[in-house]
Amino acid sequence: MAKNIHHTGAGPSQRQLRVGELIRRTLSDVLNRGDIHDPDLNRMSITVGEVRVSPDLKIATAYVLPLGGQGREEALPLLRRNKGELRRAISKQMALKYAPDLRFVLDETFDRMDETRRLLSQENVRRDVEQRRDDEEE
Incomplete structure (x- = not known):
């Protein structure tokens, strides 16, 4: 008899991760092939960076970004x-069993990475990081 195992951790379950990745790949393929009957959407090249699925798998939030960041507003x-x-x-x-309700949000990962690089390139931040490394080695 199979046990009913419930996910109790703070993060997503393996099933959520697996379904999210499958949806991400499928959504990317559909958008890349231009399978949608909307010429405005088909003109855009949209990257699907991640899809997060709710625990009941009924809501899928897709983190998307137009190629090069152009056309975010549309x-x-x-x-x-x-x-x-x-x-x-x-x-x-x-x-x-059920097609999840799709939600779309802008993927700001690249913006955050650029901001982090900018901060780390500042002289005072670089100096603090180097000082901390030196302190840890002693």
């Missing part, structure tokens, strides 16, 4: 406008 409304068709395309390609 990307989210276009994706939201085509949410139903994107959801059907994902459902058709994946064997899930």
